[in-house]
Amino acid sequence: MNAPVNVDPRAHAWSLPLDKIDVSDPQLYYDDAWQPYFERLRREDPVHYTPESPYGPYWAVTKYRDIVQVEVNHKVFSSSDEVGGIMIQDAPKGMERTSFIRMDPPEHDEQRREVSGTVNPITLAKMESLIRDRTNMVLDGLPRGEPFNWVDRVSIELTSMMLATLFDYPIDQKARLIRWSDTFICDINAPDAPVRSEEARFAEQMKFAEHMNEIWEERAKQPKSFDVISIMAHGEATSRMTLRQRMGILILFLVGGNDTTRNSMSGGVWGLSQFPDQFRKLRENPELVTSAVSEIVRWQTPVIHMRRTALADAEIGGKPIKAGDKVVVWYISGNRDEDAIEHANEFIVDRRRPREHMSFGFGIHRCLGNRLAELQLRILWEEVLRRDLRIEVLDKPVYAYSNFLHAIRSLPVRIG
Amino acid sequence: MPRVTYIEFNGTVHDVDVPIGLSVMRGAVDNNVPGIDADCGGECACATCHVYVDAAWLDKTGLPVPGSQEASMLSFAAVAQPDSRLSCQIKMREELDGLVVRMPEGQH
Numbered sequence: 364m365n366a367p368v369n370v371d372p373r374a375h376a377w378s379l380p381l382d383k384i385d386v387s388d389p390q391l392y393y394d395d396a397w398q399p400y401f402e403r404l405r406r407e408d409p410v411h412y413t414p415e416s417p418y419g420p421y422w423a424v425t426k427y428r429d430i431v432q433v434e435v436n437h438k439v440f441s442s443s444d445e446v447g448g449i450m451i452q453d454a455p456k457g458m459e460r461t462s463f464i465r466m467d468p469p470e471h472d473e474q475r476r477e478v479s480g481t482v483n484p485i486t487l488a489k490m491e492s493l494i495r496d497r498t499n500m501v502l503d504g505l506p507r508g509e510p511f512n513w514v515d516r517v518s519i520e521l522t523s524m525m526l527a528t529l530f531d532y533p534i535d536q537k538a539r540l541i542r543w544s545d546t547f548i549c550d551i552n553a554p555d556a557p558v559r560s561e562e563a564r565f566a567e568q569m570k571f572a573e574h575m576n577e578i579w580e581e582r583a584k585q586p587k588s589f590d591v592i593s594i595m596a597h598g599e600a601t602s603r604m605t606l607r608q609r610m611g612i613l614i615l616f617l618v619g620g621n622d623t624t625r626n627s628m629s630g631g632v633w634g635l636s637q638f639p640d641q642f643r644k645l646r647e648n649p650e651l652v653t654s655a656v657s658e659i660v661r662w663q664t665p666v667i668h669m670r671r672t673a674l675a676d677a678e679i680g681g682k683p684i685k686a687g688d689k690v691v692v693w694y695i696s697g698n699r700d701e702d703a704i705e706h707a708n709e710f711i712v713d714r715r716r717p718r719e720h721m722s723f724g725f726g727i728h729r730c731l732g733n734r735l736a737e738l739q740l741r742i743l744w745e746e747v748l749r750r751d752l753r754i755e756v757l758d759k760p761v762y763a764y765s766n767f768l769h770a771i772r773s774l775p776v777r778i779g
Numbered sequence: 780m781p782r783v784t785y786i787e788f789n790g791t792v793h794d795v796d797v798p799i800g801l802s803v804m805r806g807a808v809d810n811n812v813p814g815i816d817a818d819c820g821g822e823c824a825c826a827t828c829h830v831y832v833d834a835a836w837l838d839k840t841g842l843p844v845p846g847s848q849e850a851s852m853l854s855f856a857a858v859a860q861p862d863s864r865l866s867c868q869i870k871m872r873e874e875l876d877g878l879v880v881r882m883p884e885g886q887h
Contacts, residue, residue, distance in 0.1 A: 435824045435848060468851070475855055483857035484885025718818045718827075725824035727851055734887055 372396035376403050385416045386423055386693060386766075387451050389550050392667060393764040398708075401425055401696035410680040418451045421670075421689040422679070425696040427703030427721060429680045433671060433692050434726040440671035440690055442728060443467050447672045450767055451691050458565040460547075462611035464619075464728060471727065474612065477598040481529070481591050482735045490528070494739055497524050498746050505778055510757055513774040517743075518628035525739060526620050531590035532578075543571050544621045547614050553764035555772070571617075572610035579609060591616055622768055623665040624736045628743060629760065629771040630663030631655075636756035638710040645712045649748045655712040656740045661720035662710050664695045667769050669724060695769060697721045753779045781876035785830075787814045788884050797871045803880060804828040804867035814882035821867040826852040827886040828866040829859070833879035837862060840869050840878070857887040 372391075376384070376399035384400055391397040404411045404425045411423040424430050433440050444465040448454035454465065463474035480486060501520050505511065523537040532540060546557045546567050558564045575592065582588065583596040595601040595612065604612070635642040645655050670691045677684045684690060698720055699707045705715075723730035730736070747754070755777045763770035780796040783806055787793070797806030807815040807828075819825035832840050842864070843849040849868050853859050866880065 431819070431822050431824055435822065472851075472854060479855055479857070479887070483887040485857060488885075716820065718816055719820045723818070723825075725819050725822065726848075727855065729825055734885075 373399040376400040381408055381411075382414065384411065385413050386411075386425075386696075387413070387416045387418055387421070387691070389553070389764045389766045392766055392769060393553075393762050395759070395762055397695065398699070401693065401699065405696060405700055410682040412682070416451075418453070419689065421451060421691050422682070422684060424679060424690060424692045425700075426680065427697040427700040430692040430694070430697045430721060431725050433679060433690060434669075434724060434728070436677070437467060437727055439673060439675050439677050441467050441674050442471075442669075442671060446674070446687075447670065447689065449670050451668060451670050451689070455561040455565070458561055458568075460568060460611040460614050461608065462615040464615055465611070468727065473600045475727075475731065477600050478591065478595060478612070478616075479731055481594055482732045484734050486589075487734055487738050491738065491742070493528070494525070495742050495746070497521065498739075498742050502746055502750060502752070507778055510775050510777050513632055513754075513776045514625070514629050514771055515773075518625045518771075521628065521739065521743065522621050522625040525624075525735070526617065529591050529616065529620055530575075530578075531588065531592065540617060541621065543567070544617045547571075548618045548622055548765075548768055550763075550765045550767070555764075568610055568614065572606055572613065575613050576606055576609055619730070619732055620735070622770060623730075623732075624739055626665045626768070626770050627660050627663045627736065627740055629774050630665075630769075631659035631740065631744070632754055632776065633756060633760050633771070633774060634659060634662045634710045636754070641710055641712045645744075646748060646751065648713075649745070651712050652741055652744050652748065653737075654714065654717040655744060656737055657717035657720065658710060658712055658714060659740060659744075660722045660736065661698050661704075661717075663769060664698045664722050665769050666722065666724070667695045667765070667767055668693050669728075694721050694724065755779065781871055781873060781878070783871070783875070784877075784879045785812045785814070786879065786881045787812075788882050799871050799873065801871050802867045803830070803869040803871065803878070804865070806871065807866065814886075815866060816886045817867060819867075823848050823852060823865060823868055826856040826865060829853065829856045829883050829886055830864055830866045830880040831860055831862045831883065832864050832869075833881070834862065836875070836878050836880075839874055840864060843868070855887075856883070857885050858883050 409426040414420050442449050444454045444459040444461045448465045463471045523541050526540050527534045527537045549556045579592050579596050582593040587597040668691050673684045673688045675686050701707050723733040757775040760771045761773045783795050783797050785793045793812045795806050795810045804817050808817050816827035818827045849865050853863050
């Protein structure tokens with residue numbers, strides 16, 4: 364559906380024949396031009412059938428309530444890699460990286476229960492001071508009076524340290540984790556993709572798995588510790604996993620813990636810069652930080668879509684779905700749905716019900732690390748506000764070429 | 780109007796009148812009782828309105844039906860117990876006047 368260059372996306376979105384609208388085009392997210400296409404679909408065809416796309420035919424579910432209904436109905440709408448997985452692009456055959464996010468019950472339940480304690484609020488309370496110390500270190504080290512990339516200096520720095528802690532991985536090698544994560548989740552057609560084929564990606568995934576497996580085996584011999592690898596090495600269901608299964612679950616933690624919060628850390632700076640009166644309100648009322656964090660996560664919507672596959676005939680928003688159909692729920696659109704969220708296109712730091720957004724998904728696959736994400740973001744903003752940092756955004760963000768991760772590659776800023 | 784007693788994890792007690800037909804979750808959220816997040820707004824889709832029902836009230840509130848969405852969501856909650864419920868799934872009715880629920884250490 365590639366939008367012609369130099370054409371106003373709003374005019375294009377509203378003039379295109381409806382059946383030509385294909386929101387899977389990664390260019391829409393790279394160009395930050397997705398908004399009017401979803402606005403039109405929500406209004407004219409909220410459960411939209413796209414007969415032709417590079418990923419085959421699919422249903423686009425764009426309204427908040429319809430998305431919730433798909434997500435809670437996991438018996439009909441499957442996440443399993445065996446029928447295609449969780450991304451609009453089918454999991455590559457023979458090269459899947461199956462983990463509980465790509466499974467249905469009962470296998471999903473067994474794995475998820477085993478690891479959920481690693482990031483529950485009780486465990487996280489013990490990490491708060493460590494995260495705060497690191498946040499202080501990063502903020503105190505920022506250049507003053509000269510431009511720098513917020514993504515590199517703050518977002519990646521903080522989330523990669525967190526990832527190293529979760530894995531108890533050497534912190535001085537944290538850049539390796541980032542490179543792996545970027546490789547595993549990138550769109551292979553992106554201009555800056557670190558791999559250009561699924562085969563190349565799979566080879567990297569296996570290298571990662573073998574490297575981490577040595578650590579896993581080592582930790583299996585040691586007493587159980589606090590980190591994710593140790594917990595899995597000692598877990599009832601997880602300790603018996605094959606190398607491929609270990610690869611799947613480690614990649615889930617790697618990507619889930621990295622390329623999501625990173626983008627909320629950047630997206631918050633961008634969002635607040637676009638609504639300066641809201642930034643002022645937050646500075647004057649720092650107790651709003653918890654509410655502002657939820658708003659940042661909604662505003663950014665770090666995961667653009669999730670895909671399900673219908674296992675039986677069903678209906679969504681009055682449209683007949685056939686067994687085998689690919690059903691894609693677009694969180695990025697649900698979070699802008701005015702019927703569910705008042706003034707959804709505005710960034711408001713003191714919303715009445717700020718937690719009611721869909722960035723973490725709903726149902727049994729709801730984001731496991733959501734509390735960790737909120738904790739890191741809350742501490743970051745508490746420390747920014749305590750220092751009264753005046754962050755001046757110098758240019759628009761550069762977004763990733765991806766229809767899955769709403770990722771910000773660079774955001775040039777200056778601090779006075 | 781029936782009354783619900785919410786007890787925070789730290790022991791703070793909140794007595795709230797909750798209209799018949801409203802959920803126990805909504806009674807807490809609408810009256811700013813801390814400890815219940817209710818991220819999904821009552822769709823039984825997030826498990827962040829988790830409470831423990833006082834033993835004296837379990838007969839009246841009942842437990843989640845095995846295999847139900849509520850049971851499934853609760854099985855992933857932090858520190859779930861045999862007396863755990865999602866408070867969005869308990870609707871107020873006259874016979875629940877006096878209901879006592881306790882909040883867990885954290886919602887997840």
